[in-house]
Amino acid sequence: MTDTTLPSPRNNLNPFAGLMSGTVGPVTVVILAILAIWYIAAVALNAPFQNSIYERAKRTDVTFAELVSDTFSQEKPVLPAPHQVFGEISKKTIGTKLTSKRSLFFHAGITLSPTLLGFFIGTTLGILLAIGIVHSRVLEKSLMPWVISSQTIPILAIAPMIILVLNAINITGLLPKALISTYLSFFPITVGMVKGLRSPEVIHMDLMRTYSATRVQAFWKLRLPYAVPYLFTSAKIGIAASLVGAIVGELPLGATGGLGSLLLVNSYYSQTVQMWSALLMAAFLAGSLVALIGILEKVALKRMGMSR
Structure with missing residues (x-):
């Protein structure tokens, strides 16, 4: 056979x-x-x-x-050639103590603090705005145009104004940079959550009304589970935008630490190799944060019985 x-x-x-x-x-x-x-x-x-x-x-x-x-x-x-940049990165990471001001990890840690704080504030603000917009037609008509138009203002123009205003009332340090990160990160969260909270099918919403479910019950049992994938997708954009905000916030401060101040100082002295090493370190930090949110997304969706 x-x-x-x-x-x-x-x-x-x-x-x-x-x-x-x-x-x-x-x-x-x-x-x-x-x-x-x-x-x-x-x-x-x-x-x-x-x-x-x-x-x-x-x-x-x-x-x-x-x-x-x-x-x-x-x-x-x-x-600079790639091997020059990667050699500088190796020198400023592996070959330097973490606590040294010459270490890229040291400066990345300084930038990371306002990034995470701004992302947390921006995420909280974005979720609250999205809930209000979805459940109130008045808030939708009054807030949504302002949310969209807020992103038409260049961050390089508004960052110095935010810092000057806060410095005038003796608010310095971490918070001004975090607020700039908040300004950039809340928008994708708001838009993503509005889309997610409105994503349940009409038949499912009708079923909730048939069971006489309140708005709060419909939110927790239907709208929010539907919105979770949208939240994580927008959070990946938001965390990267938050990092950009933190770096931009370091530029007008004249700070002695952070990737933004490192870029600024090296640009003064035309230290292009050091500039590129700080730039790639920022890209690595952004990629790591996005990857971390991706891991959290997989864990959360798996626990909710969803697959993506």
Whole structure:
């Protein structure tokens, strides 16, 4: 008897196709592409200054390989090469004590405090505004336009005003930066929760009315469970916006700590390698916070019997 079993399609996949079918392969390809473009851009942007150095030294025998090597080792390049930035990050993290003001972890911790406080205040405010907007037509017509129009004001314009006003009434330190983070983070929470609280189907709302459920009962048993996935999705946007607010809030303060102040100080002295290392540290911090919310989302939805 001959075996008529068809081979599994998975067995016909070559190793490359199998790798690209998951998440690791595509992400790796994108990272490699970014690094390649970064290196090419570093050579193109740093080459004019390096050529001027050769001209002043009256060197005419420079090879292309030597030019590329020299553009990757400039002290203050226009665009630092990836290995320069990652080397600086390694030096300021692994090779430096956490309590040292030279440590990127030290500055990240300072920025993290207003980020989390502002995100907490913004999330609470956003949820309360969403509940009011959903349950009151008057609040919807009066508040929603202001919520939307508030985001048309550039944060770089409003941040110094917030800090100056609060300083005038002797409120300094953590709270001014947290309020700037709140300003950026409450909007996605509000919009996401309004959408989530209105997401239950009409037939389910009619069923709650059939059971003579009150607004409070309908909120806790129907609207809120429907809104939880929307809350976590908007929270991922909100936490990243909150971090941006904290960094922007550090710029006009003249603070001695925080990723924002680190970017500002290094920009004064054209320390581009240090600037990029602080920038990537901020990106890593934002990615970690978003990933943490993603983990909390999976745990919460699993406990609620939902899958995503």
